[in-house]
Amino acid sequence: MYHSITSPFVNMLKTNFLDDAHNLLLQQDAHTGMDVLFKGLKQLHTASINDNWQNFVNSTALKHPIKELIHQCPFTNHAFFKPRGYVGDAELIDFIYGKSAEKQQAMDSLAASICQYTLNTPAARAVRYRRKRLARCIDEVATNETNPSILSLAAGHLREVELSQAMINGQIGCLYALDQDKENIELIQREYADYKISAVVGSVRQLFSDQITFSNLSLIYAAGLFDYLSDKTAQKLIAKSFGYLKPGGRMLVANFLPNIPDVGYMETFMDWFLIFRSPEEMVALFDVLPEDQLSSLLLTFDPDNNIVFIEAVKN
Numbered sequence: 001m002y003h004s005i006t007s008p009f010v011n012m013l014k015t016n017f018l019d020d021a022h023n024l025l026l027q028q029d030a031h032t033g034m035d036v037l038f039k040g041l042k043q044l045h046t047a048s049i050n051d052n053w054q055n056f057v058n059s060t061a062l063k064h065p066i067k068e069l070i071h072q073c074p075f076t077n078h079a080f081f082k083p084r085g086y087v088g089d090a091e092l093i094d095f096i097y098g099k100s101a102e103k104q105q106a107m108d109s110l111a112a113s114i115c116q117y118t119l120n121t122p123a124a125r126a127v128r129y130r131r132k133r134l135a136r137c138i139d140e141v142a143t144n145e146t147n148p149s150i151l152s153l154a155a156g157h158l159r160e161v162e163l164s165q166a167m168i169n170g171q172i173g174c175l176y177a178l179d180q181d182k183e184n185i186e187l188i189q190r191e192y193a194d195y196k197i198s199a200v201v202g203s204v205r206q207l208f209s210d211q212i213t214f215s216n217l218s219l220i221y222a223a224g225l226f227d228y229l230s231d232k233t234a235q236k237l238i239a240k241s242f243g244y245l246k247p248g249g250r251m252l253v254a255n256f257l258p259n260i261p262d263v264g265y266m267e268t269f270m271d272w273f274l275i276f277r278s279p280e281e282m283v284a285l286f287d288v289l290p291e292d293q294l295s296s297l298l299l300t301f302d303p304d305n306n307i308v309f310i311e312a313v314k315n
Contacts, residue, residue, distance in 0.1 A: 022069065062269075076114070087273070091157075093157070123261070123266065126302040133252075133300075134221055142171040147172065150217065200212065235287075242312075248295075249313070257301075
């Protein structure tokens, strides 16, 4: 058995689940082992106080031999070591979308089983649902308007366009894809050259300083961007973005909800930290808008209640 250096907090919550999960993985019972690991980490995360959680991650979990098994999963490994230099990059999201087959082909059976598990957790399912939700929103706008202009903030690889019939059929006037990662923009330009897309390298900061600006947009959406923005920055972006919308235009924002089942695993073995927000906190972000600018706010959720979507319509 692995003997870790533990705090009274860790001892109190009986972290032998790490040993149990490790043994199950070694026995090739990946699904049960990952279940034990996920549930144990979630329980510990929920019960944590102050710095106890991060102390557990650094002093116990990341020093446990299970880490070496878990990081054989290319999805988890990519998140933890961040080859693009930042968390939650578009290549990581491509794993969830099933677009990283080559990186998964070289896995042994255990790594493949771990990867299959992690790519089908509630958070991963929610990300796939989010992609479909964005595509549906694009299609709805195209149904109501002729040749609408759309802006995707922090576009990543813009994979939702593959699911949008309006994009495929050329019913969009222009979809502006804004992302600060040059590699993302280059991929969009390369893979979606036949679509009506204008891909631009740019950041939220450049929007704030008016180095990059837009107007007369029918839709602005942000998939994962708000999961990394402070309240102050998020509100500033909402205020700026609403100025780009035409009357009747809408903004769709997604954000992970607090206490998702994946949070312990994500923060421990993926080093993937998000800013979680409740529905009430999401609504409060839009308080920055004058009442006469906002026509309506609509809240919706993914089927597993991991992501909240807020759709704001401009007067």
